[in-house]
Amino acid sequence: MESKTVISIQNLHASYGSLKAVDGVSFDIYEGECFGLLGPNGAGKSTTLSCLEGLKKPDSCTITVEGLDALKDGAKVKRMLGVQLQDTTLFPDLTAVELVELYASFYNVFLERKQITSYLERFDLQEKARSRAKQLSGGQRQRLALALAVAHDPRIVVLDEPTTGLDPQARRGLWDSIRHMRSEGRTIILTTHYMEEAEVLCQRIGIIDHGKLLALDTPHALTSKLGEAATLSADVELDPEHLEKIKAMEGVSSVNYTDGQLEVQTTQSQQTLADLQLIAVGAGRSIRNVNIRQPNLEDVFLSMTGRKIRD
Amino acid sequence: MQRFLVSLKMEFLSTVRNRTATFFNLVFPMLLFIFFGYIFNSPNGGLSVTGTASVANGGVKEALWLLPGIIAISIATNGLFNSIPMIILRETGVFRRIQATPMPVAQYLMARIVIQLVIVVIQVALAILVGVIFFQVHPEGSGWYLDVAFILVGAIVFITLGQFIAAVSPRQETAQIISQIINLPLVFLSNIYLPFLILPDVVQKIGRALPGFMMVDVLRPAMILGSVTQANSTLNSPLVDLGGLALYFIVALIITARFFRWS
Numbered sequence: 084m085e086s087k088t089v090i091s092i093q094n095l096h097a098s099y100g101s102l103k104a105v106d107g108v109s110f111d112i113y114e115g116e117c118f119g120l121l122g123p124n125g126a127g128k129s130t131t132l133s134c135l136e137g138l139k140k141p142d143s144c145t146i147t148v149e150g151l152d153a154l155k156d157g158a159k160v161k162r163m164l165g166v167q168l169q170d171t172t173l174f175p176d177l178t179a180v181e182l183v184e185l186y187a188s189f190y191n192v193f194l195e196r197k198q199i200t201s202y203l204e205r206f207d208l209q210e211k212a213r214s215r216a217k218q219l220s221g222g223q224r225q226r227l228a229l230a231l232a233v234a235h236d237p238r239i240v241v242l243d244e245p246t247t248g249l250d251p252q253a254r255r256g257l258w259d260s261i262r263h264m265r266s267e268g269r270t271i272i273l274t275t276h277y278m279e280e281a282e283v284l285c286q287r288i289g290i291i292d293h294g295k296l297l298a299l300d301t302p303h304a305l306t307s308k309l310g311e312a313a314t315l316s317a318d319v320e321l322d323p324e325h326l327e328k329i330k331a332m333e334g335v336s337s338v339n340y341t342d343g344q345l346e347v348q349t350t351q352s353q354q355t356l357a358d359l360q361l362i363a364v365g366a367g368r369s370i371r372n373v374n375i376r377q378p379n380l381e382d383v384f385l386s387m388t389g390r391k392i393r394d
Numbered sequence: 395m396q397r398f399l400v401s402l403k404m405e406f407l408s409t410v411r412n413r414t415a416t417f418f419n420l421v422f423p424m425l426l427f428i429f430f431g432y433i434f435n436s437p438n439g440g441l442s443v444t445g446t447a448s449v450a451n452g453g454v455k456e457a458l459w460l461l462p463g464i465i466a467i468s469i470a471t472n473g474l475f476n477s478i479p480m481i482i483l484r485e486t487g488v489f490r491r492i493q494a495t496p497m498p499v500a501q502y503l504m505a506r507i508v509i510q511l512v513i514v515v516i517q518v519a520l521a522i523l524v525g526v527i528f529f530q531v532h533p534e535g536s537g538w539y540l541d542v543a544f545i546l547v548g549a550i551v552f553i554t555l556g557q558f559i560a561a562v563s564p565r566q567e568t569a570q571i572i573s574q575i576i577n578l579p580l581v582f583l584s585n586i587y588l589p590f591l592i593l594p595d596v597v598q599k600i601g602r603a604l605p606g607f608m609m610v611d612v613l614r615p616a617m618i619l620g621s622v623t624q625a626n627s628t629l630n631s632p633l634v635d636l637g638g639l640a641l642y643f644i645v646a647l648i649i650t651a652r653f654f655r656w657s
């Protein structure tokens with residue numbers, strides 16, 4: 084069954100002065116999916132969203148939202164989107180309820196206090212409904228920003244790093260809200276530099292770095308491309324000759340050793356571990372903190388760019 | 395229209411809940427009014443309308459002389475110090491967030507300005523109330539339309555000056571400094587609290603070129619006498635005052651338009 088394309092971005096180029104932030108990015112977003120743009124800070128994720136949201140004028144591109152040209156019909160496109168920007172600052176002296184009323188009114192949607200209070204329950208903010216924005220914690224403010232994005236019931240939601248700066252518990256709370264949004268049939272596009280977030284929330288992920296889209300696929304397809312290679316890591320004292328032996332082992336594709344921490348990409352994780360133990364015991368060294376993990380998006384990024392996402 | 399009303403409501407709530415602003419806009423000028431009203435009070439005498447001479451018997455009672463000045467300085471501080479929240483809204487991305495919605499940000503700014511004018515109305519009402527309750531003085535009724543006109547002109551000029559400060563200041567701290575620099579001559583050199591009779595001639599000449607002075611120079615005779623055309627009721631000619639205010643307004647507007655940004 085053909086999925087309906089809701090957003091189409093073709094050949095997006097955007098700069099800040101002489102700095103090229105987005106360099107020919109193209110992708111489509113289908114109805115009802117949660118699409119993630121994953122990449123390090125400065126990769127061009129926020130700039131891409133800014134062009135979609137009408138906040139930044141691109142150098143050139145075609146952006147279509149529900150069939151409308153985003154550059155020509157910017158005002159109409161804005162009405163269809165729900166938006167959460169990075170670094171949300173809200174009017175500090177307004178309460179959560181008042182903020183929802185205000186931001187919904189921007190879309191000519193007028194809500195009553197009762198409606199708003201029960202709406203805030205969905206974001207676990209009912210107890211803070213009458214609190215002023217400046218009295219909210221970081222996590223509460225992010226949830227409120229999310230609530231403001233969806234208050235006017237948009238079909239498409241655009242979130243820029245929705246959980247950056249939050250503790251793990253607050254982050255999971257926001258994931259629940261985003262999953263709930265998707266269950267309501269909304270189409271979601273988000274940016275993140277958290278690999279786990281992209282894997283957990285998104286049906287498809289675009290990996291972006293230095294303004295270019297490096298890969299676009301489901302998380303599973305992206306990690307499968309790395310084959311069966313797992314990452315074996317351990318803390319152990321090793322000499323250069325030991326590292327040479329490990330490099331030569333069957334199934335080992337790469338060896339990284341820094342400050343006593345060893346990382347080995349291998350398709351034969353069990354055998355490699357056994358061989359490593361032999362080497363270590365033979366040299367009278369102890370191995371601590373052994374971990375074998377399956378490839379994840381962090382490894383995908385590393386294999387594509389030679390860098391970690393969080394460098 | 396309905397969403398403009400929502401913006402008005404929220405701007406009003408934001409403004410009155412800001413305790414610092416409310417204190418300096420509403421409470422502080424009244425405290426000064428009461429303070430200066432009592433210490434300058436002479437039981438029999440008073441001041442000339444222009445404040446350049448004291449009159450042994452008769453003259454304008456000091457509290458009544460102060461009333462237009464209190465109104466003028468309330469309007470001025472309201473306009474000038476609003477530059478700071480303007481910059482905060484710009485620097486913290488609140489305006490940018492609104493730009494992402496279908497609401498034109500300029501319309502939201504309009505709501506802010508309308509609420510500033512509402513605050514001016516409250517300030518005027520408070521000043522008149524304090525004048526009546528504490529000093530048994532009140533403005534002359536016959537010139538009320540002149541009062542309204544000059545208050546409106548003054549409010550628009552100082553609101554624009556506030557926007558000008560916000561437009562040319564890269565940071566909040568810069569706006570605070572500029573506002574203070576403008577505020578000091580306003581308080582001391584503009585014939586607002588301190589009558590010109592206690593200032594040397596040279597200093598008076600400087601003061602007469604300032605917008606605060608120009609506003610009070612026409613507002614005072616309008617409020618006390620009901621007209622601005624009586625002999626010796628103004629220090630500058632009223633046309634010079636109004637022309638000067640218009641000039642400040644136009645220059646501030648042009649520079650604001652040139653440098654203004656939402657983010």
